[in-house]
Amino acid sequence: MKRQTLLITVVALALSACSSIGAKPWQRSALARPDMQVDADPVLAGLDDHIYFSKEASSGGRGFGGGGCGCN
Amino acid sequence: MQLKNRRQSLTAATLTLLGTAAAGGAQADGRSWDIDSAVLVYSESGGRVQAIEPVVKGTLDLGGERYFSAKLVFDSLTGASPNGATPASTPQTFTGASGGGRASVTPAFETPLDDRFKDTRVQGVLDYSFPVSANGTLGFGGTVSSEYDFLSAGANLRYAHDLFQNNTTLSVGLSVEADQIDPVGGAPEPLTRVATGGGGGGDDEGEGEGENEGGGGRTQSKTVTDLVLGLTQVLGPRSLLQLNYSLSASSGYQNDPYKLLSVVGSDGEPDYYVWESRPDSRLKHALFARYKLFSFNRDVVDASYRYMTDDWGIASSTIDLTYRWNFAAHHYLEPHLRWYTQTAADFYRVALYDGEDQTVAHASADPRLGAFDAWTAGVKLGGTLNSGSDWSARLEWYQQQSKLTGVPAQAADGLSKFDLQPDLSAVMFTVGYRFKW
Amino acid sequence: MASPCEVLIDGASSAQTAELAHLAAAEVWRIEAHWSRYRKNNIVHRINTAGGKPVKVDEETARFLDYAQHLYQFSDGLFDVTSGVLRRIWTFDGSDRVPDARQIDAILPLVGWQKVDWQSPWLRMPAGMEIDFGGIGKEYAVDRALGLLRAQTPLPVLVNCGGDLAASGPHLDGSDWQVGVEIPGRADTPLMTLRAGGLASSGDAHRYLLKDGVRYPHVLDPRSGRAVTGGPHTVTVRASSCTEAGVLSTLALLHGPQAEDYLRSCGADAAVWW
Numbered sequence: 001m002k003r004q005t006l007l008i009t010v011v012a013l014a015l016s017a018c019s020s021i022g023a024k025p026w027q028r029s030a031l032a033r034p035d036m037q038v039d040a041d042p043v044l045a046g047l048d049d050h051i052y053f054s055k056e057a058s059s060g061g062r063g064f065g066g067g068g069c070g071c072n
Numbered sequence: 073m074q075l076k077n078r079r080q081s082l083t084a085a086t087l088t089l090l091g092t093a094a095a096g097g098a099q100a101d102g103r104s105w106d107i108d109s110a111v112l113v114y115s116e117s118g119g120r121v122q123a124i125e126p127v128v129k130g131t132l133d134l135g136g137e138r139y140f141s142a143k144l145v146f147d148s149l150t151g152a153s154p155n156g157a158t159p160a161s162t163p164q165t166f167t168g169a170s171g172g173g174r175a176s177v178t179p180a181f182e183t184p185l186d187d188r189f190k191d192t193r194v195q196g197v198l199d200y201s202f203p204v205s206a207n208g209t210l211g212f213g214g215t216v217s218s219e220y221d222f223l224s225a226g227a228n229l230r231y232a233h234d235l236f237q238n239n240t241t242l243s244v245g246l247s248v249e250a251d252q253i254d255p256v257g258g259a260p261e262p263l264t265r266v267a268t269g270g271g272g273g274g275d276d277e278g279e280g281e282g283e284n285e286g287g288g289g290r291t292q293s294k295t296v297t298d299l300v301l302g303l304t305q306v307l308g309p310r311s312l313l314q315l316n317y318s319l320s321a322s323s324g325y326q327n328d329p330y331k332l333l334s335v336v337g338s339d340g341e342p343d344y345y346v347w348e349s350r351p352d353s354r355l356k357h358a359l360f361a362r363y364k365l366f367s368f369n370r371d372v373v374d375a376s377y378r379y380m381t382d383d384w385g386i387a388s389s390t391i392d393l394t395y396r397w398n399f400a401a402h403h404y405l406e407p408h409l410r411w412y413t414q415t416a417a418d419f420y421r422v423a424l425y426d427g428e429d430q431t432v433a434h435a436s437a438d439p440r441l442g443a444f445d446a447w448t449a450g451v452k453l454g455g456t457l458n459s460g461s462d463w464s465a466r467l468e469w470y471q472q473q474s475k476l477t478g479v480p481a482q483a484a485d486g487l488s489k490f491d492l493q494p495d496l497s498a499v500m501f502t503v504g505y506r507f508k509w
Numbered sequence: 510m511a512s513p514c515e516v517l518i519d520g521a522s523s524a525q526t527a528e529l530a531h532l533a534a535a536e537v538w539r540i541e542a543h544w545s546r547y548r549k550n551n552i553v554h555r556i557n558t559a560g561g562k563p564v565k566v567d568e569e570t571a572r573f574l575d576y577a578q579h580l581y582q583f584s585d586g587l588f589d590v591t592s593g594v595l596r597r598i599w600t601f602d603g604s605d606r607v608p609d610a611r612q613i614d615a616i617l618p619l620v621g622w623q624k625v626d627w628q629s630p631w632l633r634m635p636a637g638m639e640i641d642f643g644g645i646g647k648e649y650a651v652d653r654a655l656g657l658l659r660a661q662t663p664l665p666v667l668v669n670c671g672g673d674l675a676a677s678g679p680h681l682d683g684s685d686w687q688v689g690v691e692i693p694g695r696a697d698t699p700l701m702t703l704r705a706g707g708l709a710s711s712g713d714a715h716r717y718l719l720k721d722g723v724r725y726p727h728v729l730d731p732r733s734g735r736a737v738t739g740g741p742h743t744v745t746v747r748a749s750s751c752t753e754a755g756v757l758s759t760l761a762l763l764h765g766p767q768a769e770d771y772l773r774s775c776g777a778d779a780a781v782w783w
Contacts, residue, residue, distance in 0.1 A: 022239030023309040030310045032367040035396055035404075036361060038304060038314045040374075043127050043143075044466070044504055047112045048127070051148070051500065055472070057414050057440055058388040060318050061360035061378040064228060064247040064298045069147070069193055069217055079775045090652050182572040223608055237628065303587040 110504040147193035152185035156437035193219040243302040255329035262349030294324025340486025372396040385418035403455040410448035425480035461507035533654035561636040592731035593641030601716035627688040648755030707751030711758035712743035740765035
């Protein structure tokens with residue numbers, strides 16, 4: 001676990017160090033679109049998580065993995 | 073709609089400039105609930121599980137980037153799911169709900185199902201997020217979920233920090249959940265014999281019941297702790313990358329109190345049945361990556377991958393792709409493809425060989441712990457109405473293809489005449505509606 | 510901002526009117542002094558002469574720069590506070606001296622808000638670039654002055670600086686303010702009404718170049734460095750504030766022949782004179 005945590009920190013620094021990456025505040029019109037948000041439809045995603053949680057052995061990843069149901 | 077929004081953003085920005093935004097009446101009448109609602113209908117083929125799940129979520133913008141939300145989920149399930157036993161050449165009889173219910177007879181060569189599967193779940197979620205600094209946002213939430221034999225309460229705390237002109241967001245989240253399981257007829261003692269109404273194996277009825285008496289009956293519990301570390305990086309004016317690492321530790325009662333295993337002879341026919349037994353803890357790690365791209369100045373590509381592994385020996389990969397085709401100003405069509413594969417848990421067994429129940433520490437025939445691939449294919453159609461409300465309708469097909477593992481070698485020949493892991497297929501239909509209230 | 514300003518107060522004594530007019534005038538002068546590009550010791554001068562070094566700006570200027578950034582995004586780059594340097598090659602003196610492509614290409618590297626690094630309260634701009642708040646400074650001053658007066662009196666007030674105006678509410682008898690819009694080259698003065706909020710006009714006035722029969726008005730697209738031809742003479746917009754009205758009328762003019770389509774798409778309450 002510690003190793004993976006470190007990896008993520010390093011990736012963050014590596015990405016930010018590169019000045020060509022990212023968007024300036026005035027270049028954000030596409031990124032500000034509702035359909036470009038990482039969680040564009042949270043209610044639908046929640047329903048999907050619940051279905052797959054009760055039919056498969058994996059959960060979480062996108063967010064917390066807890067199911068809050070006795071379905072698994 | 074979008075131009076109207078732009079005009080509103082100009083008005084709001086002007087108010088901010090003039091320093092009247094806080095004092096003006098514009099904000100007071102602007103405070104309204106954003107309601108996000110959906111209904112999912114889930115239907116498995118072959119008369120198995122049918123579910124209908126309505127959700128309603130309201131978010132209140134309190135101003136100053138402070139958001140309060142409340143969500144209510146109902147979940148109504150009916151139908152049958154495999155109880156873990158293998159088919160037999162003669163009819164098998166099981167008493168539903170750990171001996172408390174009526175007996176059901178499974179015809180020869182069919183997968184025994186537990187048709188007691190009828191439940192209603194209600195879940196409530198409250199959440200609040202607010203800025204704690206120019207770049208930091210804190211959020212916390214609580215959730216309670218209740219069904220007939222299960223009660224769950226959880227709380228979570230999240231912090232997100234924006235860096236480099238909001239091009240990088242680092243986040244950390246911690247969630248704790250406590251579950252209480254109250255199985256109908258009590259929690260059975262793992263790997264003890266199941267009381268049957270006279271099964272195909274011809275084992276003595278009294279013996280089974282006697283062994284079960286000494287079992288649970290107690291309320292069982294487990295706690296699940298989740299940690300999620302996240303990074304969202306804007307790659308350019310049109311693309312972004314999200315990376316999450318999550319750790320989930322579950323300790324306590326992990327069994328499905330209604331799942332059992334057949335104990336078979338070399339002929340593959342069941343002699344008796346035992347209750348499943350899983351370890352009392354589980355540690356999962358997952359890595360999740362999502363890429364989003366605004367393409368052709370119109371559409372949105374969303375591609376994600378998840379790798380998960382746990383100390384039960386399960387490893388899984390999930391690839392999820394959607395393409396949102398914004399074919400008209402206010403309408404879109406979104407095809408979706410998902411591929412999933414998992415390996416089996418170390419203790420997954422299709423059945424146990426005669427006497428093996430005395431020697432193994434853990435065993436489960438729950439198909440969800442076996443190896444399989446799964447495909448989801450679907451399409452979503454959505455749009456925005458003149459009122460500014462958003463609607464969507466999605467139809468999807470889900471298909472699991474199992475890969476046979478965990479067959480006891482001594483009974484492999486005998487079991488080979490049965491369909492040991494029937495594939496699961498389901499249709500899902502979801503409608504969503506978002507509006508201001 | 511060299512326009513005469515007037516303050517009208519419905520139902521006030523002349524002494525009260527004079528007192529409030531002084532208050533309004535002081536606010537307009539303060540803003541003028543703060544942001545005039547003709548003064549030597551203000552923040553705009555410091556920014557424009559920083560030579561590529563970062564400048565820390567005051568809170569009010571920071572709000573204005575945030576707003577400028579918003580307008581840049583809102584208008585897809587059409588509204589740009591760095592466009593003032595185009596004046597170096599465009600002199601609207603009624604002559605035919607339209608700059609050629611070489612002159613325009615030489616100056617364009619100095620135009621473009623996207624080249625500015627703005628992280629409140631720090632602003633860093635490449636050397637040679639300039640900012641100019643003239644495009645919205647007057648309308649802002651009108652709104653600020655009205656805000657001050659509104660805090661002093663519940664009576665209906667109207668502040669007017671050279672045709673850009675804002676009113677706190679209708680006359681005491683409930684009737685609207687009548688506003689005459691001066692259209693250059695027209696003898697009559699069309700009347701518009703204003704109940705509360707702002708009204709602003711943008712026009713090419715008498716400032717233009719004329720070459721080969723084409724009229725190049727004093728309306729410059731900061732993205733191309735060229736004058737926008739074929740548009741209306743004057744656009745008048747009514748909005749919730751004078752500043753917002755000024756932004757919309759300016760942007761409409763910058764849309765040239767599509768001015769009316771643009772106003773309609775924004776849902777703007779406007780009058781257009783060709």
